[in-house]
Amino acid sequence: MAAGRILIVDDDEDIRANFSDILCELGYETSLAGDGESALQLVREKEYDVVLLDYQMPGMDGATLYDAIKKVRPSIAGIMVTAWAGSDGAQRARDAGTWEVLRKPVDIAELLGKIQLATAAPLVLVVDDDHAFCQMLWRLLNERRFRVAIAHTEEDGIRQVSNSEYQVAIVDLKLGQGDGVNVIRRIQQAVPSTKTFLVSGNLRNAISASQEFEEAVIEAVLEKPLKLESINRMLG
Amino acid sequence: MEPLSRAVLAAVLKAAVDAIVLIDARGIIQSVNTAALVMFGYNREELVGSNVSMLMPSPYHEEHDQYLQNFHATGDAKIIGIGREVEARRADGKTFPIHLAVSRVEAEGEVFFTGIIRDISDLKNTEAKLAQANEELENRVKERTRQLEQTQAELIKSEKLATLGHVSGGIAHEIRNPLNAVRTSVYYLRNAKSPSEEKVAEHLKRIDRQVSLIDNVITALSDIARLPEPATNRCDIPQLLTEAIGSVTLPSRLQIELEVDDGLQADADPNQLSIVFRNLIRNARDATSAGGTIRVSGTVDGKSVLVSVADTGVGIRDEDMKRITEPLYSTKPRGMGLGLAICTAILQKNHGHLSVESLLDEGTTFHVHLKKYLEG
Numbered sequence: 001m002a003a004g005r006i007l008i009v010d011d012d013e014d015i016r017a018n019f020s021d022i023l024c025e026l027g028y029e030t031s032l033a034g035d036g037e038s039a040l041q042l043v044r045e046k047e048y049d050v051v052l053l054d055y056q057m058p059g060m061d062g063a064t065l066y067d068a069i070k071k072v073r074p075s076i077a078g079i080m081v082t083a084w085a086g087s088d089g090a091q092r093a094r095d096a097g098t099w100e101v102l103r104k105p106v107d108i109a110e111l112l113g114k115i116q117l118a119t120a121a122p123l124v125l126v127v128d129d130d131h132a133f134c135q136m137l138w139r140l141l142n143e144r145r146f147r148v149a150i151a152h153t154e155e156d157g158i159r160q161v162s163n164s165e166y167q168v169a170i171v172d173l174k175l176g177q178g179d180g181v182n183v184i185r186r187i188q189q190a191v192p193s194t195k196t197f198l199v200s201g202n203l204r205n206a207i208s209a210s211q212e213f214e215e216a217v218i219e220a221v222l223e224k225p226l227k228l229e230s231i232n233r234m235l236g
Numbered sequence: 237m238e239p240l241s242r243a244v245l246a247a248v249l250k251a252a253v254d255a256i257v258l259i260d261a262r263g264i265i266q267s268v269n270t271a272a273l274v275m276f277g278y279n280r281e282e283l284v285g286s287n288v289s290m291l292m293p294s295p296y297h298e299e300h301d302q303y304l305q306n307f308h309a310t311g312d313a314k315i316i317g318i319g320r321e322v323e324a325r326r327a328d329g330k331t332f333p334i335h336l337a338v339s340r341v342e343a344e345g346e347v348f349f350t351g352i353i354r355d356i357s358d359l360k361n362t363e364a365k366l367a368q369a370n371e372e373l374e375n376r377v378k379e380r381t382r383q384l385e386q387t388q389a390e391l392i393k394s395e396k397l398a399t400l401g402h403v404s405g406g407i408a409h410e411i412r413n414p415l416n417a418v419r420t421s422v423y424y425l426r427n428a429k430s431p432s433e434e435k436v437a438e439h440l441k442r443i444d445r446q447v448s449l450i451d452n453v454i455t456a457l458s459d460i461a462r463l464p465e466p467a468t469n470r471c472d473i474p475q476l477l478t479e480a481i482g483s484v485t486l487p488s489r490l491q492i493e494l495e496v497d498d499g500l501q502a503d504a505d506p507n508q509l510s511i512v513f514r515n516l517i518r519n520a521r522d523a524t525s526a527g528g529t530i531r532v533s534g535t536v537d538g539k540s541v542l543v544s545v546a547d548t549g550v551g552i553r554d555e556d557m558k559r560i561t562e563p564l565y566s567t568k569p570r571g572m573g574l575g576l577a578i579c580t581a582i583l584q585k586n587h588g589h590l591s592v593e594s595l596l597d598e599g600t601t602f603h604v605h606l607k608k609y610l611e612g
Contacts, residue, residue, distance in 0.1 A: 014442045014445065015417045015420065017438075018417055018420035018424060018442065019420060021424045021428070021435065021439070022420060022424050025424070025428050025429065056409065058568075081416070083408060083409040083413050084405070084409055103412070104413060104415065105412055105415035105416040105419040105420075106416055106419070106420070108419065108420060
């Protein structure tokens with residue numbers, strides 16, 4: 001298996017090719033895009049662990065692009081490499097949630113270290129039909145260098161479980177018409193070691209649902225709204 | 237009539253607002269009116285029979301007898317028949333400004349002088365206040381001017397700093413990008429375990445290409461810093477346009493058409509004109525990155541040559557139009573904003589000029605107006 005799947009976005013063809021050559025040498029799988037639109041197309045078609053972003057590009061700048069990417073696949077960690085570091089572009093990139101903003105000409109050893117950390121970062125799956133709740137968890141976990149995938153329905157949750165291996169899953173009991181229990185069952189089949197948390201607005205229902213499972217399948221049942229300490233416990 | 241007119245005259249004298257003093261040839265006061273008593277603060281008895289010099293401060297007080305003697309001897313009048321502003325002295329010793337008009341009268345074989353005196357203290361006060369106000373106003377204007385000059389100096393300083401920031405930001409970007417490519421190629425060549433010969437050659441070529449990019453940036457900067465005097469000569473427009481089109485990398489989704497009169501020749505520096513054409517074609521390409529057509533044409537019009545570069549690109553916004561030839565102004569993600577500034581500067585030195593028409597989302601046409609080349 002590849003060391004990681006990296007999407008490289010830069011409007012300079014030579015720079016794209018160079019990053020790709022270096023990363024391929026180290027066993028990474030790379031895709032290349034010259035602008036925001038083609039990068040988004042690739043993200044829609046394929047899973048990536050990390051996106052390397054240039055800031056100034058024709059059409060869409062790197063910060064805007066990362067914002068668009070995280071709507072399609074929020075589990076892609078963003079690393080920006082820019083000739084403009086220090087300007088408000090760098091701040092906008094951080095605000096959008098990129099993990100690093102590095103200045104061109106980039107210190108390659110440093111960049112490779114960051115890429116390695118990002119590809120090895122724990123993956124968290126959040127399954128909840130409450131979009132605002134998902135966004136809040138994404139921000140909180142992304143800041144602590146977790147990569148966070150989001151699903152809003154039972155079907156999407158099950159689909160995402162079969163796509164990647166998650167270290168942590170946070171699943172809402174009630175998913176519109178769907179049932180969080182089914183998602184957890186699937187997680188249990190795919191990767192039994194996943195630390196799974198069941199969250200619900202109704203603690204009693206959640207506890208009785210959790211009793212369907214063998215002990216140790218569900219790490220904890222948490223009541224919404226989540227308290228900061230229970231989030232910390234999940235992450236610990 | 238005679239007695240009546242005398243009574244009327246007496247009344248007039250009595251009621252006059254101005255002081256009226258009648259003296260004889262030796263300067264002895266013969267008669268005064270009421271206004272004179274009020275003005276000077278004396279009784280009639282104190283005045284009539286005294287020398288008129290008592291109403292004057294030094295040095296006139298001492299010199300008045302002499303004035304009268306001079307006048308009698310030479311007829312040389314200092315005041316008589318003229319009237320002027322002088323100082324007068326009141327009974328309490330205070331002086332005050334007056335307007336004095338003196339006329340000479342002869343009656344019953346004797347010479348008299350009549351002085352009509354108006355107190356102009358109020359006028360003088362107003363004048364002084366006016367002068368003071370004027371002075372204050374002038375001081376305020378001076379102070380304000382000083383403040384404005386200071387503000388302007390600060391503005392120029394901060395503008396210079398802003399420009400400097402803009403320049404260094406643009407240069408930093410244009411140089412760091414190629415440096416990044418060079419550094420990553422070097423890293424690859426150093427660290428790749430068994431790179432193929434083609435890979436090595438590819439990376440060396442990239443390094444070379446990116447070093448040229450940095451060199452271009454520095455050339456553009458030094459070009460604009462000291463644009464050399466043009467060596468105007470016969471310019472073969474079809475050839476220059478063909479070369480310029482060939483020097484610009486054009487994506488396949490872009491159509492370029494060249495339509496130029498055969499043997500079209502302009503009078504300009506061919507090397508500098510190439511820079512203009514290349515910049516305009518490059519701009520047209522950047523404006524049509526989503527695909528489109530660039531039409532380059534050259535025609536002769538009397539003694540002028542007109543070269544046009546028309547694109548079907550994004551167009552120029554009104555707010556950008558005023559600033560497109562401003563150095564360091566750019567709307568592109570890459571570029572320092574020097575292209576059109578250089579074009580304008582070059583054409584100015586080559587008896588030409590640049591004009592532009594643009595419609596948003598429809599396209600832009602740049603016209604280069606040049607002088608036709610004439611043999612000899």
